[in-house]
Amino acid sequence: xxxxxxxxxxxxxxxxxAAGLRGDGPLxxxxxxxxPRPDFGDYSTNAAMLLAPTMGEAPRAIAERLGETxxxxxxxxxxxxxxxxxxxxxxxxxxxxxxxxxxxMREAGERFGSGEGGKRVQVEFVSANPTGPITVASxxxxxxxxxxxxMxxxxxxxxxxxxxxxxxxTQARKFGESIRARARGEEPEEYKGDYVTGLAERIEGAADGxxxxxxxxxxxxxxxxxxxTLQRFRVHMDRFFSERxxxxxxxxxxxxxxxxxxxxxxxxxxLRTTAAGDDKDRVLRRSTGELAYFAPDIAYHADKLxxxxxxxxxxxxxxxxxxxxxxxxxxxxxxxxxxxxxIVLMQLVNLFEGGKRAQMSKREGAIVTLDALVxxxxxxxxxxxxxxxxxDTSIDLDLELARSQSQDNPVYYVQYAHxxxxxxxxxxxxxxxxxxxxxxxxxxxxRFHPSARSLVKRLLEFPAEVTExxxxxxxxxxxxxxxxxxxxxxxxxRDCRVVGAAEEGGDEDVxxxxxxxxxxxxxxxxxxxxxxxxxxx
RNA sequence: GCGCCCGUAGCUCAGUGGAUAGAGCGCUGCCCUCCGGAGGCAGAAGUCGCAGGUUCGAAUCCUGCCGGGCGCGCCA
Numbered sequence: 001x002x003x004x005x006x007x008x009x010x011x012x013x014x015x016x017x018a019a020g021l022r023g024d025g026p027l028x029x030x031x032x033x034x035x036p037r038p039d040f041g042d043y044s045t046n047a048a049m050l051l052a053p054t055m056g057e058a059p060r061a062i063a064e065r066l067g068e069t070x071x072x073x074x075x076x077x078x079x080x081x082x083x084x085x086x087x088x089x090x091x092x093x094x095x096x097x098x099x100x101x102x103x104x105m106r107e108a109g110e111r112f113g114s115g116e117g118g119k120r121v122q123v124e125f126v127s128a129n130p131t132g133p134i135t136v137a138s139x140x141x142x143x144x145x146x147x148x149x150x151m152x153x154x155x156x157x158x159x160x161x162x163x164x165x166x167x168x169x170t171q172a173r174k175f176g177e178s179i180r181a182r183a184r185g186e187e188p189e190e191y192k193g194d195y196v197t198g199l200a201e202r203i204e205g206a207a208d209g210x211x212x213x214x215x216x217x218x219x220x221x222x223x224x225x226x227x228x229t230l231q232r233f234r235v236h237m238d239r240f241f242s243e244r245x246x247x248x249x250x251x252x253x254x255x256x257x258x259x260x261x262x263x264x265x266x267x268x269x270x271l272r273t274t275a276a277g278d279d280k281d282r283v284l285r286r287s288t289g290e291l292a293y294f295a296p297d298i299a300y301h302a303d304k305l306x307x308x309x310x311x312x313x314x315x316x317x318x319x320x321x322x323x324x325x326x327x328x329x330x331x332x333x334x335x336x337x338x339x340x341x342x343i344v345l346m347q348l349v350n351l352f353e354g355g356k357r358a359q360m361s362k363r364e365g366a367i368v369t370l371d372a373l374v375x376x377x378x379x380x381x382x383x384x385x386x387x388x389x390x391x392d393t394s395i396d397l398d399l400e401l402a403r404s405q406s407q408d409n410p411v412y413y414v415q416y417a418h419x420x421x422x423x424x425x426x427x428x429x430x431x432x433x434x435x436x437x438x439x440x441x442x443x444x445x446x447r448f449h450p451s452a453r454s455l456v457k458r459l460l461e462f463p464a465e466v467t468e469x470x471x472x473x474x475x476x477x478x479x480x481x482x483x484x485x486x487x488x489x490x491x492x493x494r495d496c497r498v499v500g501a502a503e504e505g506g507d508e509d510v511x512x513x514x515x516x517x518x519x520x521x522x523x524x525x526x527x528x529x530x531x532x533x534x535x536x537x
Numbered sequence: 538g539c540g541c542c543c544g545u546a547g548c549u550c551a552g553u554g555g556a557u558a559g560a561g562c563g564c565u566g567c568c569c570u571c572c573g574g575a576g577g578c579a580g581a582a583g584u585c586g587c588a589g590g591u592u593c594g595a596a597u598c599c600u601g602c603c604g605g606g607c608g609c610g611c612c613a
Contacts, residue, residue, distance in 0.1 A: 029554095036556065046555060049593070059593075085556050086593060129613095170613055268611055279540080279609070286611040293613050321541065321608040347542070348607080389550065392542055394606070396549070401562090407575070410561060416575050424572050472553085480551055483560075490576070499572045537575070 005112065006101040007032070007460045010043065010074075010091075017069045018047040021062065022055060034457060038450055041082060041090035042457065049087040059087025098448050098456055102510065103441040105459065105517050113463040113524065117156035122304065123149045125315035126230070126237075127164040130219045131175040132193055134229050136386075137317065137349045139370040140395065143386040143530065144346060145315045146235040147475035150528045155470050160238045160309075164300060167219045168244040169293065176215030183207040216244075229370050233379060234530040246299040252291060255299035256284055260333045271298070276329035298330050305336045313473070314343045321345060344473055347394040349386070352401075368399070377406045383530045384411035388479040410483050414522060415534055417486035420493065421519040422535040428499050428512055436512035446507035451495040455488040456514065459521050466528070475529065482525040489518050 011032040018030050030047035048063035055062060060083050067081035067089050077097040082090045105112050125145025128138040149159045166172070178188035182197045183206035199218045200206045206214055223240060230237060246252050256262060261272035267287035271294075274281050283292045304312055314327070324343050331341045351368050373382050376399065385402065388410075389395055425433050448456070461481070469477040498515055501508040523533035 031555085033555080036558090040556070044556085049555080052593080088556070166613085174613095266611080270611090283611045288611075290611085292611070318542080318607050323608090324541085345542080345607095350606095393550080394543080398549095401549090405562070408562065412575060413561090416573080420573055420576090427572055476551080480560080483551095487560090493572080494577065497572070537573090 005108070005460065005463050006097075006104055007464065010077075013073055014045045014047055014070065017066055017073055018045075018051060020069065021066055022051055034461075035088075035090060040084060040088070042093040042453060043091045044084075044088050045091070046088060048083075048089055052087065063087050063089045093453075095446060095448050096442070098453060099441045099444055099446065099510070101460055102456060102513055102517065106437065106441070106513060113154065113466050113521075115155040115463075115467065117152065119157045119310040120160075120308070121149075121152050121157045121311045121313065122160045122162060122307070122309045123152075123313045123315065124162045124164055126235075127166070128226070129166050129171060130222045130226060131171060131191055132222065133195060134226050134370040136351055136368050136370060136373055136397070139233065139373060139382065140349050140386045141315055141317070141346055142230060142233055142235045142370070143383045144391055144475060147383075147387050147478070147529050148313070148315075148470070148473060150530070151466055151470035151475060151478070154466055154524075154528065161236065162239045162241055163237045165219070165223065165240050165242050165244075167216070167242050168247055168296065172215040172219065172244075173211050175218055176209075176211030176213070179203065179206055179214045179218045180209055180211060183209070232374060233370060233383065241300065241303075243296050243300070246296045246303070251299040251303065252296050255302045255334075256295060258302070258334075259298055259330070260335070271326075271330065271333065273326045273329035273333075276325065276332050278325040278329050282326050282329075294326065294330075297327065298334070301327070301330055301336070302334050305331070305334050310340060312341045314341070316343055316345055318345055318347055342473075344391060346391045349395045349397055352396065352398040373399075376403050377409075380411050380415070380531045381406055381409045384409065384479060387529050388476050390474060390476050410479070411531060412537075414482045414486040414526060415532070416537060417489045418519060418522045418526070418533045419535060419537045421489065421515050421522070424493075424498050424515055425512070425519070428508075433512055433516065436509040437516065439509045441510060441513060444507045444510050446510040447505075449492070449495050451488070451491040452511075452514065455485075455492045455518060458485045458488050459514075459517055462521050462525070469528075478525055478528050482522060482529070485518070485522055485525065489522070492518075 011030075014032055015030050029050055030045055033044050033046075035041055035044040045066075048066050049059045051057075051062050051066075052059040063083040067083065070089070070091070071078055071081055077094060077100070079092040079094045081092070084090055123145050126134070126138050126141045128134060128141075134142070146161065149161055152159050174190040178191035178196050179200050181188040182200035183203070188196060196218075199221055202221060203209065203214060203217050209217075227237065227240070256269065259271065261275055262284065263270055263272065268283050269285035270281045271284050272281050282294055284295050284298070285291050316323070324345065327343060328338070328341065332338055370382075377385075381402070385397070386395070428436075458481075465477065465481045469475055469481075492514070496506060496511060497504055498508065498511040501511050526533045
């Protein structure tokens, strides 16, 4: 059963009242906003301004009638309505509405903010070449993809996290050759990192090994390390999908036989990707007989299609930009639903070290790894920082700065607020808190301080915020939300005494419940980001 | 040349049609008889790249231009 929340109910009431006024269907575009200033009320709507063109009346006149309808409809929930500016309708809610909202949040418990999406979603992310350790760029993908997955899970979807392993082809072979070179004490041509030497030492007989075999073994070892690193970063992959396995099972050849739009020209095999908007058709098998890099991807997507997901999200780096259209084309040519497959392009993480750009190429060997970053600033700060920006903007991260400022990172502020609430609840005592949670809040005569209203409104936004962040593939919104919630808790803490509230005429039960709910929302927000919510710091 | 992304405070960035554009860091000045000072309050700081257009209303949508990034192979 879907749990309704007070804000969406309010939004619904506004929409219906507006529709009734127009005598037409619901007004979907009507907004219910938190106004920029307290004297504009608790909530405001632009419905009257939207109705004005079709109704042929002045917005303020419509707002007048809308206000009357709403006041009647909402009864004791609304204290008064005001018309302002070009036709905004500002709603001033009563303490009773706040008490009822708190009670409903408490009753909803864990269901507050959760949805019943029910879709099977696959998120492919990271998928970094297994020829070296996870870098900071991949760490951003990891933070993004995992947080997105967590949000979809909260929305009620079943999510599978998958890592596509490029363990075949030229790069793999060169990796094998590099391992052998190190084993022989030579300088490799390709992968020059120290870790290659380490691998060479761990693989028996590497000095005389076959490069393909060495690559296979080296990739196995690298993947173990990658998985460990991801676990440490609180990212758990449900599946590592091997590109090599697609060759070995014959899936690549089968895919080329079955996909639509294949033709031969100039001795090569092509896929008509222009049919789906690509700039030019793409080669599947070169005239030399070799399969192109693109070919196994066809097979991989065929495999995904066969698994029957409702939706696939593929998180790629900006270097795959020119690859997007052909992947969409391949998906369509395989018979996939174009609306079910989605590619998200992440922008870069530019690393600076003391103002100088750090090198990230695995082949160059100078790598800033995810492990090194975590050693430096910790998992919490790293996940927060890498998730805190929109995926389509690049991040300039000066390691020296991140290191020196780690104590000022906003993540600590949010965690501090959580720990502080925990401390207040400890001070109140378990029994006291349990008693507060058991009271009928609706009977309270608590008069809400503006800071308390502001905080409660923020908590009530949680469901909408999670939905929005998930639907727009924008987990970074959660960092903004969590920080705002923490700030508003701090204001509430400053203005409203919790333990001993009666001394200032307040209701301790109500304030304890606010604390419990605020703590829960902060913890869940942090969890969506893969950040811990400590009881004390 | 073509395509995509970005351009918002000194710096890093939020803000995909609403009211006086925000946060963190940095800067200036205050606040610990008070449930956690890893805190709070106040202040300085902006032609939202530029120019048009759509709209009652534009940082947001459209067009053009300028600046930056990335991508455009029978490479992987």
